[in-house]
Amino acid sequence: MANSKLSDLSIDFAVKVLKLCSQIKGHSSLVNQLERSATSIGANIREANYAHSRADFIAKLQISLKECYETEYWLELLQRADLVSSDVVSPIIHMCGSPQNACFLS
Secondary structure, three states: OOOOHHHHHHHHHHHHHHHHHHOOOOOHHHHHHHHHHHHHHHHHHHHHOOOOOHHHHHHHHHHHHHHHHHHHHHHHHHHHOOOOOHHHHHHHHHHHOOOOOHHHOO
16 A cells, blocks of 8 residues: 555554653553553544545545544643643644644544
8 A cells, every 4th residue: 555645644643642742750540541542543644545435435424523623622631730841742742732733534
């Protein structure tokens, strides 16, 4: 399968989140949720490439978008709880935060 820009961006995003998570001590349940949602984005994008129909393709990308917004939630929670600094997490949040960015899907 040829890598698409969307797939590449989702992997880069997941790597950034995983590196961030490796720096957070304690709070394993929050880190686990963040890791799961961030890595699920790309997994669903990759799965969409093998969709059975147009509707299935759209559904997979919608799941990716939902996972993106969940990831944004966990990042904001960690930031507001002062578990990560704003200067570190803000660029990551920016990647998925607004409808214009829509975590790579716009």
